Amino acid sequence: MNNLLKNTARFVLFLLVQIVILNEVPPIHQFITPYIYFLFLLWLPFGTSRISTTLLGFIFGYSLDIFTKTPGLHAAACGLMGYLRPIILNLLLSQEASEEVSKEPSIATMGWGPYAFYAFSLTFIHHFYLVLLEWLQFGNFGYFIGKVFFTSIISLLLIFSVELIMNRRKLKR
Amino acid sequence: MKNIIGFIRQNFTFFSFLILQILSLVMLSSNSKTHETFFGGWSNQVSGNINQYYSSWTYFFSLKATNEKLAAENVALRNQLAQNFVGFDTTKKLGTLILRKDSLEKIRKFYYYPAKVVGNTFTLQKNYIVIERGSKQGIKKDMAAISPDGSIVGVVVEVNENYSTIMSLLHRNSKVSAMFKRDKIAGSIEWDGADPNILVLKNISKSAAPKVGDTVITSPYSSNFPAQLMVGRVTSVIQDPSSNFLTLNVKAGTNFFNLEYVYLVENRRMEDQNKVNIKEAVNE
Numbered sequence: 001m002n003n004l005l006k007n008t009a010r011f012v013l014f015l016l017v018q019i020v021i022l023n024e025v026p027p028i029h030q031f032i033t034p035y036i037y038f039l040f041l042l043w044l045p046f047g048t049s050r051i052s053t054t055l056l057g058f059i060f061g062y063s064l065d066i067f068t069k070t071p072g073l074h075a076a077a078c079g080l081m082g083y084l085r086p087i088i089l090n091l092l093l094s095q096e097a098s099e100e101v102s103k104e105p106s107i108a109t110m111g112w113g114p115y116a117f118y119a120f121s122l123t124f125i126h127h128f129y130l131v132l133l134e135w136l137q138f139g140n141f142g143y144f145i146g147k148v149f150f151t152s153i154i155s156l157l158l159i160f161s162v163e164l165i166m167n168r169r170k171l172k173r
Numbered sequence: 174m175k176n177i178i179g180f181i182r183q184n185f186t187f188f189s190f191l192i193l194q195i196l197s198l199v200m201l202s203s204n205s206k207t208h209e210t211f212f213g214g215w216s217n218q219v220s221g222n223i224n225q226y227y228s229s230w231t232y233f234f235s236l237k238a239t240n241e242k243l244a245a246e247n248v249a250l251r252n253q254l255a256q257n258f259v260g261f262d263t264t265k266k267l268g269t270l271i272l273r274k275d276s277l278e279k280i281r282k283f284y285y286y287p288a289k290v291v292g293n294t295f296t297l298q299k300n301y302i303v304i305e306r307g308s309k310q311g312i313k314k315d316m317a318a319i320s321p322d323g324s325i326v327g328v329v330v331e332v333n334e335n336y337s338t339i340m341s342l343l344h345r346n347s348k349v350s351a352m353f354k355r356d357k358i359a360g361s362i363e364w365d366g367a368d369p370n371i372l373v374l375k376n377i378s379k380s381a382a383p384k385v386g387d388t389v390i391t392s393p394y395s396s397n398f399p400a401q402l403m404v405g406r407v408t409s410v411i412q413d414p415s416s417n418f419l420t421l422n423v424k425a426g427t428n429f430f431n432l433e434y435v436y437l438v439e440n441r442r443m444e445d446q447n448k449v450n451i452k453e454a455v456n457e
Contacts, residue, residue, distance in 0.1 A: 030367040051186045058193045066216045069301045072200030083190045138345045
């Protein structure tokens with residue numbers, strides 16, 4: 001499938017999953033909000049330029065903001081994520097591997113360890129910034145630390161279960 | 174000059190990142206009143222349409238529960254019909270001249286509109302409800318929303334032609350004036366973001382001595398909510414020795430998880446009432 005087509009489909013799909021399913025799940029606790037929509041940004045091909053990941057992150061986050069009625073909250077977090085993504089990829093991969101357009105970050109292309117680090121660091125950055133912005137509006141320090149910690153754990157669990165279910169290795173061949 | 178342009182061109186990515194961040198922070202820092210200036214009418218229309226499509230599916234699966242609720246409400250209303258009540262039997266009591274009915278002319282203050290809920294969140298820190306009824310169908314800003322069982326839901330904050338957005342009680346900025354049914358001592362209902370079932374009643378004087386299980390209803394001070402509507406019941410009292418006021422946890426009377434219909438209440442004298450209110454926007 002064409003790269004552009006595939007990523008457009010993912011854009012819509014991840015937004016729908018977040019809005020229609022995850023935002024409707026009755027909350028277990030104040031600290032736990034299941035977030036997975038930003039997996040779209042994690043799965044963009046290696047060669048995507050820095051400016052386009054930043055812009056895409058902003059647009060993607062803003063699209064979610066329209067539905068959750070929080071103008072700028074997710075847009076800011078996803079913009080930061082898109083901006084920092086190439087730095088982390090460059091840390092983990094060799095120069096030529098990180099510029100290959102046809103491949104995208106996954107367990108198959110990066111290996112378990114690097115992919116886990118990649119997913120963890122970006123998830124953490126996203127939640128840290130998102131909850132920080134929330135904290136500036138209301139809440140306290142305990143809310144901030146607790147929510148960053150527990151929401152990151154839930155997000156990572158979701159990401160790895162999606163990886164196991166989707167098994168993108170087979171789709172590649 | 175050439176150097177500056179060169180510098181910007183070199184760090185073009187960084188600058189565009191910075192601009193986007195500033196843009197989103199500006200949007201975020203303005204409060205919900207300037208919402209529509211950033212989103213505009215179109216985004217509400219788009220999200221409203223998608224929400225409506227989605228709710229047409231979920232609505233089908235809850236038809237049975239909705240039917241039961243409507244039937245129960247019909248029974249409640251039927252019980253209030255005037256024909257259910259009879260006047261005194263004046264033949265047995267001699268000399269009863271007191272009229273049961275108030276002969277003074279009455280003016281309608283509150284007017285009710287029904288609306289279908291097409292979008293509802295309760296998992297976030299700032300929750301909104303989207304309804305399929307807008308300015309074309311008579312909805313105005315600051316109208317109150319109540320659920321079919323008569324407990325309060327929220328206040329309209331955003332209106333376009335066919336859809337409106339209600340700020341749910343489950344919103345960190347929501348504030349509604351409420352009082353105890355027993356002794357009429359008033360405070361304000363807010364939400365601390367923890368549990369969608371539990372609201373927080375603040376600024377209750379320590380002389381009130383509330384008990385667990387006390388009913389909390391809306392107070393007559395509110396300009397958008399009619400008085401005496403159900404808010405919830407007290408579940409626990411938080412004692413704070415450093416303050417002169419009590420804070421109470423209140424179990425919400427509304428079930429925010431399965432809202433299908435809400436009624437919107439228009440206060441036809443709101444403008445007049447707000448003009449003389451000393452403290453503006455006691456309840457948002």
